[in-house]
Amino acid sequence: MNIAGCIVKKVITTSQDLEALFGTRLQYLGEVDxxxxxxxxxDEDTIDVYTNSAGCLMVYHVGQSFDISEVDEEIVQFVLFDLANSYFFEHYQQGTLQCRYMTTDDEVLEDEGNDxxxxxxxxxEVxxxxxxxxxxxxxxxxWTELTFKRYAFIDEAEQEKPRLPH
Incomplete structure (x- = not known):
């Protein structure tokens, strides 16, 4: 599997909720599988979002990541990049790093925290x-059967890179 994204323990019900999370304007593009x-x-300038009544899964380009250190909710960011044998996992709870772990070619490059x-x-699996x-x-x-809502960052070239600040 080759996928990157984050999982947020927060209900996202509107595009305004999502814009507040990213701190930037988004344009809804439609549904994707x-x-x-x-x-x-x-496209690296898009995010795909699945939400339910408890939380949110966001998927983005495997080479993309965001600064999630200031997110008020509990959040996990991950990269599962089988093609390059690279894996990344970081967990923040109310802005405090709980765990960061990264491996490439079975070599541990980062191992911080232990939750x-x-x-x-x-x-x-985690x-x-x-x-x-x-x-x-x-x-x-x-999750391979889920339908996501795709959003594009508006005027991203003219803005600072979105970073999930809230």
Whole structure:
């Protein structure tokens, strides 16, 4: 699997909620399936969002990441990049780093904190567990069947890079 994104323990019901989370304006582009969301050729200026009554899963280009350190909610950012044998996981709770773990070619490059992920854990499995916990539903077993709402960052070239500041 080649996918990057974040899981937020926050209900996102409107595009305004999403804009507040990113601190920038977004334009709704329509619905996409999982294959389109995980496509390595996807536009880096878009995010794909799945929400339910408990939380939110956002998927973005595998080479993209955001500064999530100032998010008020509990949030996990991840990269599952099988093609490059690279995996990344970071967990913040109310702006405090709980865990950051990164491996490339089975070499641990970062290992900070010790809450959700321990050395030797499969990052993809932990991401699935967090997804189920934060969204309070068995999403991980079916996330390839999910439908996402795609949004584009408006005027991103003229703005500072969006960074999930709230």
């Amino acid at each position: 999982f294959d389109q969301a995980a496509d390595l050729e996807r 959700m992920l321990q050395e030797g854990d499969e990052i993809a 991401v699935g567990q967090v997804l189920d916990e934060f969204l309070q539903a068995p999403i991980a077993a079916q």
